Amino acid sequence: MSLPSELSAGSVIYFPEGVPGFEASRRFVLLQHGEFEPLLLLQNVEDESLNLPVIPAQFVDPTYQLRVEAHDCELLGFPEPPQLGHNAVCLLVLILAGPGTAPKCNLFAPIVINPLSMRGKQLMQIGSSYPSVFPLAGG
Amino acid sequence: MLVFRRQPGESFLIGENVEVRILQVGRGYVKIGVIAPREVEIYRSEIAGLNREAAATDWSSPQVTQSLREWLDLLKSGRG
Numbered sequence: 001m002s003l004p005s006e007l008s009a010g011s012v013i014y015f016p017e018g019v020p021g022f023e024a025s026r027r028f029v030l031l032q033h034g035e036f037e038p039l040l041l042l043q044n045v046e047d048e049s050l051n052l053p054v055i056p057a058q059f060v061d062p063t064y065q066l067r068v069e070a071h072d073c074e075l076l077g078f079p080e081p082p083q084l085g086h087n088a089v090c091l092l093v094l095i096l097a098g099p100g101t102a103p104k105c106n107l108f109a110p111i112v113i114n115p116l117s118m119r120g121k122q123l124m125q126i127g128s129s130y131p132s133v134f135p136l137a138g139g
Numbered sequence: 140m141l142v143f144r145r146q147p148g149e150s151f152l153i154g155e156n157v158e159v160r161i162l163q164v165g166r167g168y169v170k171i172g173v174i175a176p177r178e179v180e181i182y183r184s185e186i187a188g189l190n191r192e193a194a195a196t197d198w199s200s201p202q203v204t205q206s207l208r209e210w211l212d213l214l215k216s217g218r219g
Binding site for chain 1: 177180182183185186187188189190191192193194196203204206207208210211214
């Protein structure tokens, strides 16, 4: 897979609240990481050295259950709770740094993008059993 | 750092609009309730830390690229 089909390359995605840890960073683009497809890079427009490696949730868990609260639907411009893979892009942050360097991903807080409004937010899946640090097979 | 004691059921305020209540204290955990306006974003602090870790990926590290490549190979072969 390349870029999620709902998103065109180079389109700016606006994060009204920034991203936790980088709250001042509001505008990002999604870039393909050719060597490590289907991994993508969420790159800040103002600071290209800020890159978050992400992967579509379906690649990690084809049954991933996304929950979007009403106020987040409003923020992202979803008229009703979105369907993963239909009208919402759901990306998991990959943690490749740190001790051991075995790949891990954050299932608890996916980055959700509405390709129609081009707005995004990292959404906590409160009440779910998804862990924030999920070791990936092969790591 | 401000340090003070609270009992379960007691709370404290941060500014005028955010109330933090201690709901339950168990073995090795504290259950906390937060009452805040919708525009105040609340998230576990480790999420920001994980994002910073992710952004700090050293793509020049052979360990990083090798373990990533191994995982992606597993993923593509349907075993990941």
